[in-house]
Amino acid sequence: MAKKSGVTSRTLLQRLRDTLAEDGAGQERLDHITQLVAQSMETEVCSIYLRRDRQTLELCATEGLNPEAVHQTRMRVGEGLVGRVAKQAAPINAEDAPNTKGFRYMPETGEELFSSLLGVPIQRLGEVLGVLVVQSKEPRKYADDDIYALEVVAMVIAEMKELGAFTGEGEAMTAPHQRAHLFKGGSAQEGAAIGVVLLHDPKIVITNPIADDPDIEKFRLNEAIDLLRLNVDDLLNASKSADKEQQEVMEAYRMFANSRGWVSRLEASIDSGLSAEAAVEKEQSATRARMSRVPDPYLRERLHDLDDLSNRLLRLLTGQGRSASDAVPENAILVASNIGPAELLEYGKNIKGLVLEHGSVGSHATIIARAWAIPMVIHAENITREALTGDEILVDGDQGVVHLRADETVVGAFKDKVAMLTEAQKKYIAIRDLPAVTQDGVQVGLQMNAGLMADLPSLESSGAEGVGLFRTELQFLLRNSMPKRSDLANLYARVYKASNGLPVNFRTLDIGSDKVLPYLQPEDEPNPAMGWRAIRVGLDKKSVMQMQLQAFIRAANGRPLRIMFPFVAQFDEFRDAKALLGKVLRNEERLGHVMPSDVKVGAMLETPSLAFAPDQFFEMCDFISIGGNDLKQFFYAADRENERVRRRYDTLNVSFLTFIEQIAARCDLFETPVSFCGEDAGRPVEALCFVAMGLRNLSMRPASIGPVKHMLRRTNLEEARDVINEARASGEQSVRGALMKWLNGQ
Numbered sequence: 173m174a175k176k177s178g179v180t181s182r183t184l185l186q187r188l189r190d191t192l193a194e195d196g197a198g199q200e201r202l203d204h205i206t207q208l209v210a211q212s213m214e215t216e217v218c219s220i221y222l223r224r225d226r227q228t229l230e231l232c233a234t235e236g237l238n239p240e241a242v243h244q245t246r247m248r249v250g251e252g253l254v255g256r257v258a259k260q261a262a263p264i265n266a267e268d269a270p271n272t273k274g275f276r277y278m279p280e281t282g283e284e285l286f287s288s289l290l291g292v293p294i295q296r297l298g299e300v301l302g303v304l305v306v307q308s309k310e311p312r313k314y315a316d317d318d319i320y321a322l323e324v325v326a327m328v329i330a331e332m333k334e335l336g337a338f339t340g341e342g343e344a345m346t347a348p349h350q351r352a353h354l355f356k357g358g359s360a361q362e363g364a365a366i367g368v369v370l371l372h373d374p375k376i377v378i379t380n381p382i383a384d385d386p387d388i389e390k391f392r393l394n395e396a397i398d399l400l401r402l403n404v405d406d407l408l409n410a411s412k413s414a415d416k417e418q419q420e421v422m423e424a425y426r427m428f429a430n431s432r433g434w435v436s437r438l439e440a441s442i443d444s445g446l447s448a449e450a451a452v453e454k455e456q457s458a459t460r461a462r463m464s465r466v467p468d469p470y471l472r473e474r475l476h477d478l479d480d481l482s483n484r485l486l487r488l489l490t491g492q493g494r495s496a497s498d499a500v501p502e503n504a505i506l507v508a509s510n511i512g513p514a515e516l517l518e519y520g521k522n523i524k525g526l527v528l529e530h531g532s533v534g535s536h537a538t539i540i541a542r543a544w545a546i547p548m549v550i551h552a553e554n555i556t557r558e559a560l561t562g563d564e565i566l567v568d569g570d571q572g573v574v575h576l577r578a579d580e581t582v583v584g585a586f587k588d589k590v591a592m593l594t595e596a597q598k599k600y601i602a603i604r605d606l607p608a609v610t611q612d613g614v615q616v617g618l619q620m621n622a623g624l625m626a627d628l629p630s631l632e633s634s635g636a637e638g639v640g641l642f643r644t645e646l647q648f649l650l651r652n653s654m655p656k657r658s659d660l661a662n663l664y665a666r667v668y669k670a671s672n673g674l675p676v677n678f679r680t681l682d683i684g685s686d687k688v689l690p691y692l693q694p695e696d697e698p699n700p701a702m703g704w705r706a707i708r709v710g711l712d713k714k715s716v717m718q719m720q721l722q723a724f725i726r727a728a729n730g731r732p733l734r735i736m737f738p739f740v741a742q743f744d745e746f747r748d749a750k751a752l753l754g755k756v757l758r759n760e761e762r763l764g765h766v767m768p769s770d771v772k773v774g775a776m777l778e779t780p781s782l783a784f785a786p787d788q789f790f791e792m793c794d795f796i797s798i799g800g801n802d803l804k805q806f807f808y809a810a811d812r813e814n815e816r817v818r819r820r821y822d823t824l825n826v827s828f829l830t831f832i833e834q835i836a837a838r839c840d841l842f843e844t845p846v847s848f849c850g851e852d853a854g855r856p857v858e859a860l861c862f863v864a865m866g867l868r869n870l871s872m873r874p875a876s877i878g879p880v881k882h883m884l885r886r887t888n889l890e891e892a893r894d895v896i897n898e899a900r901a902s903g904e905q906s907v908r909g910a911l912m913k914w915l916n917g918q
């Protein structure tokens with residue numbers, strides 16, 4: 173028989189507060205809490221398990237289980253029902269625990285007597301610190317009110333741990349912040365910076381998790397929300413003059429700030445006995461837990477916006493943390509779990525680097541960091557747990573590595589690297605307006621890759637000769653609905669204006685794989701990188717492609733137009749896409765739109781198959797751009813996003829270089845202009861090898877143009893080719909060793 177719930181969280185919290193007010197050591201307090209919860213919820217057992225480290229939970233207090241097991245019983249996160257609560261950051265309510273999937277019996281605790289179990293995570297801001305469990309002998313399905321009450325207690329325990337209430341009671345309760353740490357993440361933007369940590373989201377300490385009067389708390393909450401809304405409106409007004417992309421993001425923000433559902437959830441928590449700030453934090457923890465479970469990147473970004481708002485609200489309620497008017501300290505490196513675009517913009521360009529625990533190369537924050545050209549590392553796991561504001565930090569955006577509190581030798585070596593980069597920058601600026609010509613007179617065209625309006629000022633500052641690849645999908649990814657044709661036409665017209673007569677290769681929408689548009693039904697594919705993506709989507713969903721082609725034509729408005737289709741794997745796809753463009757051009761002319769003065773249609777060579785296409789493809793194609801990122805992953809059958817396999821295969825591997833050489837030769841035969849626009853084009857040694865293999869055009873990140881140009885200008889190409897050919901003939905797997913030796917000896 174299911175037993176009825178008898179406790180409300182409010183009464184439980186009141187009793188808990190009295191217990192917490194008593195003096196006593198950490199262990200004593202934990203013991204009191206377990207007694208109190210067991211009594212109030214009329215269960216035989218209440219236990220607190222705390223995280224010892226990332227992998228292990230330790231039984232730290234219990235009422236009802238064998239006291240001898242305290243600080244002895246341990247389990248892995250994910251192991252047994254308790255471990256599963258920690259792993260999933262979600263409650264488990266098992267009426268018949270021993271027969272519930274995942275149950276694991278711990279004999280030393282004496283828990284064989286108990287049949288029902290309810291466990292909730294003890295979490296703070298999405299980080300699971302432990303698990304709070306109640307167990308009973310009688311089969312009992314705990315009611316929603318019980319779950320809620322236990323969650324509220326868990327939340328209070330989480331706050332106490334943060335306050336250091338239990339420190340000193342065992343290793344499971346301490347957190348060191350002194351050791352040197354190396355974080356291996358991913359690179360989102362190259363460069364190196366040395367500075368001090370500025371924690372974006374410093375741990376806000378809540379001293380009053382339990383409140384007496386819900387009306388006062390609701391009043392405080394609503395006052396703070398009103399202020400928050402005013403702040404968001406101010407931000408929105410300030411962004412009016414800014415980019416459309418930024419404005420759209422801010423509008424989404426405003427929508428959340430005005431959401432009634434959000435406010436009612438907060439008020440419900442206050443009714444259960446929490447203070448206003450504790451209610452916000454409880455909701456924020458739930459958002460963060462959801463964030464880690466949502467696979468859809470767009471939804472994750474939206475949840476992150478909500479998290480961002482909760483942070484602001486907490487700051488307003490507690491008066492802690494940074495406020496927008498605080499000056500950014502000198503050499504600040506911003507460290508965050510993740511960050512919203514609005515918050516990043518608030519820091520302004522004064523920050524010297526950005527390190528995130530999460531984040532992605534396509535996120536809003538990355539886009540802004542790229543525009544600011546600051547080094548950025550993503551996926552620096554657990555850095556916000558280790559770093560404290562003011563710690564010395566070294567960010568290596570090239571390697572995707574971060575050193576926290578590094579020792580003197582590492583700092584010394586890093587300083588040398590930063591100094592070298594600064595010196596190199598001066599060198600690159602000096603050659604910005606000079607051609608990329610080798611010592612023996614071979615000239616190479618260097619263009620830049622772009623995708624956002626924010627990228628375009630780099631066209632002038634980098635000395636690029638045009639935009640070799642304009643990734644149009646980034647604009648689609650930033651929106652929450654399909655953009656209108658007129659919006660796109662306006663945007664592309666602005667690209668034309670900013671490019672000031674220099675050529676721009678507009679690549680049609682390259683979605684699919686990791687680039688998922690929330691408003692286009694995603695396909696559930698086992699292997700999206702080899703699935704329905706890019707031109708495959710374009711040809712199957714012609715209306716979207718047609719709309720984009722019309723926008724290009726209207727934006728060109730009589731100027732030359734260069735379009736390239738991504739991920740062409742066979743001739744037919746190119747032929748069909750080109751025919752569609754022809755049809756759209758005729759229609760547009762009929763509608764009275766001004767025709768482009770010239771139309772060039774290219775294909776991206778990103779699958780090995782296209783290199784072996786019929787001759788007619790090369791004759792029909794106006795230009796080819798080698799998408800080396802994809803080409804390399806399919807050439808080696810090694811996922812470009814899987815660091816483990818990606819790093820195995822060197823771009824300077826003889827097989828890959830020979831393949832590039834053959835593509836260059838085949839294009840040469842048909843006089844089809846060919847360039848390389850994958851990331852490798854921006855690496856000086858790789859770029860030199862591509863030129864040695866016969867390529868004469870490269871397109872890269874703007875910041876790479878200087879280093880690549882410098883490499884080409886200092887090198888005799890004929891001699892480099894001899895070194896490469898000799899290495900190829902020697903049976904070496906990669907020419908890198910021989911080439912580096914030669915370059916270093918020069």
Ligand code: PEP
Nearest residue numbers: 799800801802803849850
């Ligand atoms: C490539 O694959 O090399 C390329 C430039 O396209 P993307 O990186 O956008 O897939």
Ligand code: MG
Nearest residue numbers: 778799801802
């Ligand atoms: Mg590609």
